[in-house]
Amino acid sequence: MNTRQAELRQAAIELCHPPAQPGTGVISSWDLSIGVDGPGTRFVVFTCGCPLRCLYCQNPETWRRRDGHPVSVREVMTEIDRYRRFISVAGGGVTISGGEPLLQLDFTADLLRRCHDNGLHTALDTSGLLGDRMSDAMLADTDLVLLDIKSSDPATYRKVTGGPLEPTLRFARRLAALGRPTWIRFVLVPGLTDDEANVDGLARFVADLGNVERVDVLPFHRMAADKYRKLGLSFPLFDVAPPDQDLLNRVHAQFHAHGVAST
Numbered sequence: 001m002n003t004r005q006a007e008l009r010q011a012a013i014e015l016c017h018p019p020a021q022p023g024t025g026v027i028s029s030w031d032l033s034i035g036v037d038g039p040g041t042r043f044v045v046f047t048c049g050c051p052l053r054c055l056y057c058q059n060p061e062t063w064r065r066r067d068g069h070p071v072s073v074r075e076v077m078t079e080i081d082r083y084r085r086f087i088s089v090a091g092g093g094v095t096i097s098g099g100e101p102l103l104q105l106d107f108t109a110d111l112l113r114r115c116h117d118n119g120l121h122t123a124l125d126t127s128g129l130l131g132d133r134m135s136d137a138m139l140a141d142t143d144l145v146l147l148d149i150k151s152s153d154p155a156t157y158r159k160v161t162g163g164p165l166e167p168t169l170r171f172a173r174r175l176a177a178l179g180r181p182t183w184i185r186f187v188l189v190p191g192l193t194d195d196e197a198n199v200d201g202l203a204r205f206v207a208d209l210g211n212v213e214r215v216d217v218l219p220f221h222r223m224a225a226d227k228y229r230k231l232g233l234s235f236p237l238f239d240v241a242p243p244d245q246d247l248l249n250r251v252h253a254q255f256h257a258h259g260v261a262s263t
């Protein structure tokens, strides 16, 4: 078994991991960010555990729940309260990210509900693979979904993530049917996700949804290489260069040609 196969096997194991005690979850960290994880200044909670292994993942420390630390919903809410005034004044809110937050469904649902009930803007950053697990009530507590669509082509999607594309597209269509505000994230990797037909397929799919406020085209970078090294993992795209401006311009033009706002 090669390294990639071993990692994908580990990813599948995350799906079978027993849930944490009620009212608790496993997280890697929390942090503040501006503008990239939803509007304004965000308090971002990075949950642990992911059923995918994206070749360009920037957060390999969040892949396995056993590498995180347990925390209660109450502890997270106490920490959020410390920043409440700061994030509210800046028009921000709370973003649950990962890893894959829907792997710890009860913990994530509890956090979203409490933040929402407290008048905080809530965002969920997800691959959509487990979108079927979200109830409509949980979606109602989620003011914004940051949906990562890593490719419009099933074969490329599987190559990038190790998983199937269809659950993500199904979740995107459900969000559209419910009219939930959504931002799409697409990581542009030269030689992997930059194929014209692949980008065109994504632009067409997004244009048909009707609920997508913007598409973030995220240029691939290698800044996580050191994290991989420290974890004893090899970074599969170590030799891939970030996209140049010409490629970025072409991809933005493709989205704009379908009437989709991309940043």
Ligand code: SF4
Pocket: 050, 051, 052, 053, 054, 056, 057, 058, 059, 060, 062, 098, 099, 100, 127, 161
């Ligand atoms: S879904 Fe996100 S956290 Fe999981 S491997 Fe992919 S990029 Fe990393």
